[in-house]
Structure formats: structure tokens, C-alpha cells
Amino acid sequence: MNSELKRMIDEASRVVVFTGAGISTESGIPDFRSPGGLWTKMAPIDFNDFLRSAALRREAWRRKFEIDKTVQQADPNKGHMAIAKLVDMGIVAHVITQNIDNLHQNSGVPPEKIIELHGNGTYARCLDCGERYELEEVRAIFDETGECPECRACGGFIKSATVSFGQAMPEREMRRAEEATLACDLFVAIGSSLQVFPAAGFPIIAKRNGARLVILNREPTDLDSIADLVIHDEIGPTLAPIAMLN
The missing domain is CATH 3.40.50.1220 (TPP-binding domain)
Structure with missing residues (x-):
């Protein structure tokens, strides 16, 4: 002691x-910022890039679900x-x-x-109205369609409820x-x-x-x-x- x-x-x-x-x-759970960590091999997706590009939104969710294979076991x-x-x-x-x-x-x-x-990576929110979404629902739509679901309440972008680079x-x-x-x-x-x-x-x-x-x-x-x-x-x-x- x-x-x-x-x-x-x-x-x-x-x-x-x-x-x-x-x-x-x-x-x-790996420390993404440390030498040899994930972010030294794969640059994080900036928040503004997430907003402007459907392809990068898909890539953000692909990475999220891949990382969760480790995080959810912890x-x-x-x-x-x-x-x-x-x-x-x-x-x-x-x-x-x-x-x-x-x-x-x-x-x-x-x-x-x-x-x-x-923030918290165990659920998602709409960036416009704040509606909460469980990851299982987002994952099901992503796996079926290959696309990121839009908010059923307002049509806004759904994102993991974490603070990304470039996000306030x-x-x-x-x-x-x-x-x-x-x-x-x-x-x-x-x-x-x-x-x-x-x-x-x-x-x-x-x-x-x-x-x-x-x-x-x-x-x-x-x-x-x-x-x-x-x-x-x-x-x-x-x-x-x-x-x-x-």
C-alpha cells in the first residue's frame, strides 16, 4: 500500500x-494515443469530415464496430x-x-x-435533436444496408456519443x-x-x-x-x- x-x-x-x-x-482496452496504438496506424476521422462525407461516416462506423469487439469484452x-x-x-x-x-x-x-x-461510446445520438440510439440498432441497419442510419425523429446524422477530433x-x-x-x-x-x-x-x-x-x-x-x-x-x-x- x-x-x-x-x-x-x-x-x-x-x-x-x-x-x-x-x-x-x-x-x-488499448490506449489509442500511445506509440504503436491504433491512432498511430489509422488517423482519427475529424468531426467536420464526418459531417461532410457519407463515405467517411460509413468508415467511422466501420471502425467503431471493429474497436468495439475489444472494448465490449472488457x-x-x-x-x-x-x-x-x-x-x-x-x-x-x-x-x-x-x-x-x-x-x-x-x-x-x-x-x-x-x-x-x-462522451460515452456505448450508445449513439443524433447530432441535431439529441435522440439516443442503442448501438445494436445502428449495427443492424449498417450490416444490412451498408449505410449509416439517419435519425427517425429529424433525419439528422447519428454518431457515437463521443467527442471526436474537431468537435466541441x-x-x-x-x-x-x-x-x-x-x-x-x-x-x-x-x-x-x-x-x-x-x-x-x-x-x-x-x-x-x-x-x-x-x-x-x-x-x-x-x-x-x-x-x-x-x-x-x-x-x-x-x-x-x-x-x-x-
């Missing part, structure tokens, strides 16, 4: 956890479960996440405690994340390279507002120098004893 991290959590009155891809790699790991227990104990107030895999929800964290900065960040979630960050006295960044802005700005905001900052990541980050505690180690084995998981 990392005794210093446990002491800081015990001393805090309001903890916010911030998670990135590193926590989900321990569940077998289960929450000890890191997710430890965070869920700390939320249940009233120690962690909110979980701000860059991840789109729904593993925090699957681990038992109440949806209202989770702030998804980059969700205003409500960004506002919630800022409010949670400013209200905490301990901010724990877990499994994030802290290079993707504006999401990576929240640890800086917390630190400038007087909160203590902990960074738990296997590799060094650009913000290590401002953190009160830096742990370069595996996430699940580090957090599980602190949450007293068996």
Missing part, C-alpha cells in the same frame, strides 16, 4: 478522481472497483473521466457522480468538472498522460485553487513537477489496498 496516498486521502474532506486511458488498459479492473468503493464510502465526490468505455458505471459508480469529458467539448460536462475541481481539496489524476487539453487543465485548476494534487501513472507526465505526490506504478495494485478490496 502507498501509505502517503492513503494518508492524503484520509486527511481530505472532498476528493475528486480524474481518470485517463491508463486505468482502462489494465482491463485490456470488465472493470481493481482500479475501477477501488474508485467505486471510495465513492460508495463518501470519500470520492466525483469521478471526472476522459474515458468513453463506461467501465466506471459498470464498476458501480452512480452515473450522477461521473463526469464524462469525452460538452459545455455541461466541462462546467460540472470545473465546479467539482474547484470544490475539492484533493485531486487525484489516475492513468492520464495529462497532455490532452482542455481536459488536462483540471489538475492545474485544482492545484492553483489550493487543492493537493496526486498523479498516479505508469509513465512520467508534464505535470509531475507541480504535484504533491507522484506515483509511477500500476493502478489497480496501488488503489486496491487503499480501498480495502479483497
Whole structure:
């Protein structure tokens, strides 16, 4: 157990956890941004290109369904479960996440405690009216016709409910994340390279507002120098004893 991290959590009155891809790699989900990851082999489709090109919309959905073969097999790991227990104990107030895999929800964290900065890849929405669509329905139409379905309510484009490159960040979630960050006295960044802005700005905001900052990541980050505690180690084995998981 990392005794210093446990002491800081015990001393805090309001903890916010911030998670990135590193926590989900321990569940077998690849980190697309890392060297050798999917995005180094296949450039992401920009949001504006998705809007302008039917061919690129088809390609986006083809890639989505291919990636889901891996993502949908993943289960929450000890890191997710430890965070869920700390939320249940009233120690962690909110979980701000860059991840789109729904593993925090699957681990038992109440949806209202989770702030998804980059959306959620387990369902889709119409870009115009916001109607929700389950992936199974979209997949059935795509497999049968080879085309991307249009919204039955308004005829708009249906897209995975994630934030693509070139797409605006969700205003409500960004506002919630800022409010949670400013209200905490301990901010724990877990499994994030802290290079993707504006999401990576929240640890800086917390630190400038007087909160203590902990960074738990296997590799060094650009913000290590401002953190009160830096742990370069595996996430699940580090957090599980602190949450007293068996």
C-alpha cells in the first residue's frame, strides 16, 4: 500500500478522481494515443469530415464496430472497483473521466457522480435533436444496408456519443468538472498522460485553487513537477489496498 496516498486521502474532506486511458488498459482496452496504438496506424476521422462525407461516416462506423469487439469484452479492473468503493464510502465526490468505455458505471459508480469529458461510446445520438440510439440498432441497419442510419425523429446524422477530433467539448460536462475541481481539496489524476487539453487543465485548476494534487501513472507526465505526490506504478495494485478490496 502507498501509505502517503492513503494518508492524503484520509486527511481530505472532498476528493475528486480524474481518470485517463491508463486505468482502462489494465482491463485490456488499448490506449489509442500511445506509440504503436491504433491512432498511430489509422488517423482519427475529424468531426467536420464526418459531417461532410457519407463515405467517411460509413468508415467511422466501420471502425467503431471493429474497436468495439475489444472494448465490449472488457470488465472493470481493481482500479475501477477501488474508485467505486471510495465513492460508495463518501470519500470520492466525483469521478471526472476522459474515458468513453463506461467501465466506471459498470464498476458501480452512480452515473450522477461521473463526469464524462469525452462522451460515452456505448450508445449513439443524433447530432441535431439529441435522440439516443442503442448501438445494436445502428449495427443492424449498417450490416444490412451498408449505410449509416439517419435519425427517425429529424433525419439528422447519428454518431457515437463521443467527442471526436474537431468537435466541441460538452459545455455541461466541462462546467460540472470545473465546479467539482474547484470544490475539492484533493485531486487525484489516475492513468492520464495529462497532455490532452482542455481536459488536462483540471489538475492545474485544482492545484492553483489550493487543492493537493496526486498523479498516479505508469509513465512520467508534464505535470509531475507541480504535484504533491507522484506515483509511477500500476493502478489497480496501488488503489486496491487503499480501498480495502479483497
